Amino acid sequence: MGPVTFDVEILKDDRPDQPDEKNVELPACWICNDTGMVMYRKKTDMGEYEYIAHCICPAGTKYSYDGQQCKVKSSYYIPWVAEVADPEMIAKDNIVDFYERHKNDEHVVKALEARGIKFKKGAEK
Numbered sequence: 001m002g003p004v005t006f007d008v009e010i011l012k013d014d015r016p017d018q019p020d021e022k023n024v025e026l027p028a029c030w031i032c033n034d035t036g037m038v039m040y041r042k043k044t045d046m047g048e049y050e051y052i053a054h055c056i057c058p059a060g061t062k063y064s065y066d067g068q069q070c071k072v073k074s075s076y077y078i079p080w081v082a083e084v085a086d087p088e089m090i091a092k093d094n095i096v097d098f099y100e101r102h103k104n105d106e107h108v109v110k111a112l113e114a115r116g117i118k119f120k121k122g123a124e125k
C-alpha cells in the first residue's frame, strides 16, 4: 500500500457533498476529477501514444461512444477506463496529488477524512 488508504466505495460515491465539504471543492470522482475522461498511455509497435478513456462515473457517460452502436458503423470506440487501466490506481494518484496541494488546509484534510480517506503521517513525497 502507498501512503493513502481509502475505501473503494468512495469511487462510487454519489452522495451530495457533506456540510464540511462546502468550502472545499473535492472532486466527486477521483478517477477523472469530474472531467469525465482519463488520459492513458499505451505502447504500440509504432511508439507510445496517449489515448483517452471515459470514466465510470456519470460525467464519463458523455464521452461514451461506440461506433458499433451507431447507424453508420465505425470502429471508433472510446473504452471505459476500467478496460485499459486500473481505476483504483488512478484514483489513488489523484487523491495523493490533491492532498499534496491542500494538505495545509485543515478543511480539506477533514473533508477527505469524512470520505474515509486517510493519510499516514510522514508519507510526504
Ligand SMILES: [Zn+2]
Binding pocket: 029, 030, 031, 032, 033, 034, 035, 036, 037, 055, 056, 057, 058, 059, 060
Ligand atoms: Zn469520473
